[in-house]
Amino acid sequence: MRAALALSTPKVLEMSAASTETHAIKADAACLWPAGAILGEGPVWHRGEGKLYWTDIKGSRLLAYRPENDAREEWRLPCRIGSIGVPAPDWTPPQELAGTPLLACGDAGLMWLGLRGPDVATIPIADPEAHLPENRFNDGKIGPDGRYWAGTMHDPETDATGNLYAFMPDGETALLDTGYRVTNGPAFSPDGRTVYHNDSALQTIYAFDLNPDGTLRNKRVFHQFGPEEGYPDGMTTDRAGNLWVAMWDGARVEKISPQGVRLGHVTVPTPHVTSCAFQGDDETVLYVTSAKIGLDAPDSFAGALFRIRLG
16 A cells, blocks of 8 residues: 555645525435335446435345336345446456446445446455454445545444545555544545545535655545535536535535535435446436445335436
């Protein structure tokens, strides 16, 4: 693992404090698939296949939805997977990997997945936390720099042992930030110069400047949510640089400007909203995942996949 930690003792600069409740955006979250995910996460749009892939972390499942014909697919995974990535051009699948190649980060670190019919093959790439059995990878995605960014968390959610990593295709691993209880995100500004990352347990979204050498600097609080407002979970950005943030225990997706101002929200009919991803570049369709874990009486939408039409 390459040492690239530039933030061991960062000065955290407050950029935006908690604000009052925002107005509702005129859009509905329609249930596409009542999949009953224990912990749905990691949605990613596969342009080449016209599919949305997402994962049920606690259920050890990979799921796929094709909007063209409402087709649904499901695979059992050999371990818990927190995030999925569609390989960028620099990521060349191993020759021995059969089927549709995907990247994934989970209990065994970063790995290749090969989907062939109902079967899933795995080939390991890097596991920087094999020595931390109570940690697991949670959220992640491929960034505009081509690296696979992923965060770890303390699975019991009591200790701040989580870290943020970025992986190169050859498995070279950069440790970029430390001290998280529940990592979520990351997300990136359209110009690739700003990285956003959450500590959900602290209800805080952080922003960083991305240096040319791939390290981070200038860690600051981008947005702080109030005690009763829910917890920022997975998120994505649009072309204007706005963040779309899934709110765990908040039953909504928040839209936040690049200046940290809350612009509005879309209500989702279940409390544990976990992540979101756009379908393609026109940004008129936003997919949203959810979870049923932690609910005393799960509703019929808990763990479902939703679609929000914005255009």
